[in-house]
Amino acid sequence: MRYLLLLVAVLGVSCRGAAADRRPLAVAAAANLKPALEDLERAFEESRPDVDVRVTYGASGAFFAQIESGAPLDLFFSADREYPRRLVAAGLAKEEVVYAIGRLALWVPRGSPLDVERRGLAALADPAVRKVAIANPAVAPYGRAAEVALRAAGVLDAVTPKLVLGASVAQAAQFAGSGAADAALVPLSLASSPALAAGRSVPVPDTLHPPIEQSAVVLEAARAPGLARDLLAFVCGAEGRRILARHRYALP
């Protein structure tokens, strides 16, 4: 019993030590943003040591549903403009701000014999390709863009029986990265992330799908609305744009 109390005391002190008076900022972000937002978060916290940014990554649609049910979030980075627009329409946010324009990449594992560099999406019609991973178009903007691009490239009918759907772009990347799928259409921002390091990718031409405009909203229910606006301004500012460009987003 005495040891238990000691343990509780130690844990309590260490928890308090970690929080150290930094003000928390609760952020939800689409999974395609993970590599970029991690850099953005680091840079922002360097200039604002008083702020503790806490980011949750997931599917935009899932966050939308959570926000509608009153999730305690300050700032939401979506993978499209549709969900933020609906939040504004529902009175849960004031205005949406486009912070980046996403692009798609065609990714194949390193040893893949597919000549994606020259043939592009047409290579996916090859019978050697058995499974192609994309994010679920029913829930993920990048999944919808992938479908549009496949149709524009004239291979959708050939590829549809090979499609496997990830619950988010992160899962589509994981299907490909683990070698379970032979190819994947993922955000260009993820194509060079650690999960997909064991492969090579080519950008899908912008002409094949409409631009994936991504917008963010400061939520009306935010507990730290000032901090949320500061972070959003940082992301849209010069340094933020530099970081986003480095992660291969196009800029608004």
Added chain:
Amino acid sequence: MDLEALRLSLWLATLTTLVLVVLGVPLAQWLTTTRSRLRLLVEAVVALPIVLPPTVLGFYLLVGLGPRSPAGRAFDALVGHPFPFSFAGLLVASVLYSLPFAVQPFAAALAGVDRRLVEASYTLGASPIATFVRVTLPLAWHGVLAGAVLAFAHTLGEFGVVLMVGGNVRGETRTLSIALFEQVEALDYAAANRTAALLLAASFAVLVAVYALQGRRSPRWNGR
């Protein structure tokens, strides 16, 4: 209503249950009778899916049985297609995932069989297999049935493993719980409600069946 997903879920649960009865009953019998020191290890492995988050199990299966692993290549050679994103792959994953829910009730029921009856059968000259089929199993059938029903229900509601290795392919790996997840994520709450009600009703029916069976088996303490 997504009848294709319902049909797929029921078919997957049925096949998983059959496989689990065929493999699980001998395994449970071995667990209850063996004196081997391996028993502890095997028991722990069987119980692992209760402790492991289904997504973790699914991730290990995806990597361990994926096209890059020797086991995955063996699966491909045997079945003719890779393990992930296929119905056969889901079946393997479901059997592993529901293993404890079948084997533990099986083992409990088999262990409850009166040892003296088994020994009497031996003294009358019946072989171990004949004794098992004609004495042990008939005495333990309530438990075997309860384990089978639990395995069926557990597979019906399976989500994390299917999410990780299934890939949401229509008519192949898009089970009822995956369809439900997609409907919720796509904010189609009306469809999600119908799917959820269906799952709820099926699960409830199965649980009532299990408790009815167990009620008949359990001893009455007061009066007879």
